[in-house]
Amino acid sequence: MATERRRDWLRYRSSGPGLDWAEAAFVRHRFSPHRHDTYAIGVTTRGVQAFTYRGAARASLVGDAFFLHPDELHDGGPGGEEGLGYRILYIDPALIGAALGGGPLPFVADPVARAREIAAAVDAVFPHPEDPREELREADAICALAAVLAKTAGCPAGPPVAPDPALKQVHDQLTDRCAEGISTSELEGLYGRDRFTLARQFRRIYGVSPSRFVTLRRLDRARRAIADGTPLAEVALAAGFADQAHLTRQFRAAYGTTPGRWRSLLRAA
Incomplete structure (x- = not known):
């Protein structure tokens, strides 16, 4: 366990069209500034996740959810000696839009939030590593996550x-x-x-x-x-x-x- 906590590692899986997930732990590794063309939504599971986003320094603590919107420049890495751990989803914006039935995409103003509902929605999208992929479960989970995103962003109900x-x-x-x-x-x-x-x-x-x-x-x-x-x-x-x-x-x-x-x-x- 101590060895696991002191080394850098990454697990990445493409779950289906427009949906990838990853979990990682880093002690030394840092990502240089980059952009995704997807939503990147995750939960910090260990330590402090430090990143620069929209020109400001941010910090996500254990249990915090974080939101990175499409085409937004950001970096990321450990914010302390303990390192960091996180789980993250990369979701095509078109999937979020379809799950909400159309209309503008949700925009969450604060990129870090302590919200159990969001963490639970992210976890629901993650499959058990030994379970087979099920399209029906993925569609349900994306719908639930999109609804939580819309609620967090303050989008009006349809x-x-x-x-x-x-x-x-x-x-x-x-x-x-x-x-x-x-x-x-x-x-x-x-x-x-x-x-x-x-x-x-x-x-x-x-x-x-x-x-x-x-x-x-x-x-x-x-x-x-x-x-x-x-x-x-x-x-x-x-x-x-x-x-x-x-x-x-x-x-x-x-x-x-x-x-x-x-x-x-x-x-x-």
């Missing part, structure tokens, strides 16, 4: 939108095909709505995002199979999870315990 009649069909199809999965591209083709419109409207009507809805339907199937005595590895694959470890992570997140413990409790009754 007018009320009437429920989309296609949502009941989307709901039923996600239920029926939760184990095999359905891509956002397929949903867009079937219903003629973009993924962000579907995600916004679905949450408004059903109270959860489409990807969360699918996960919970998979877990419903998993619980029924566990109760029937099916081995956990078979349960995971039949319910639509990548493997037993994937099932365990999602099961614990939803129910606060593992599938194995759930099975033991059922048997003890």
Whole structure:
């Protein structure tokens, strides 16, 4: 652990078109002035992150969220002997605009903010490194992050939108095909709505995002199979999870315990 904290490292992953994420820790490394053509939104996880932005010196502390807008010159590096750590997303502005349903892009005046809601939204976009990529989850997470950005920037809320009649069909199809999965591209083709419109409207009507809805339907199937005595590895694959470890992570997140413990409790009754 001490060695990990004293060396410079970077993990970078392209998650999908217009969305990359990275996490890093630096003790000595500094970035010279540069620009991105994306939003760069992150959370400082260790030490002090010092950077120059819009002509002023800035500092982001542990737990702070930071916002770098497209084409804004900035540098960055450790602000103390401990170094720094951070998680960051690079998001195409077009994705943010689409997630908000059009209109001007949000502009956050203060590049550093202590806001738990923003940190949670950033974390939601980060996949677990062992989980498969899911377009549906990414679209939901970008929608949530865009909404938090708009709120932080003080953008006015849009007018009320009437429920989309296609949502009941989307709901039923996600239920029926939760184990095999359905891509956002397929949903867009079937219903003629973009993924962000579907995600916004679905949450408004059903109270959860489409990807969360699918996960919970998979877990419903998993619980029924566990109760029937099916081995956990078979349960995971039949319910639509990548493997037993994937099932365990999602099961614990939803129910606060593992599938194995759930099975033991059922048997003890």
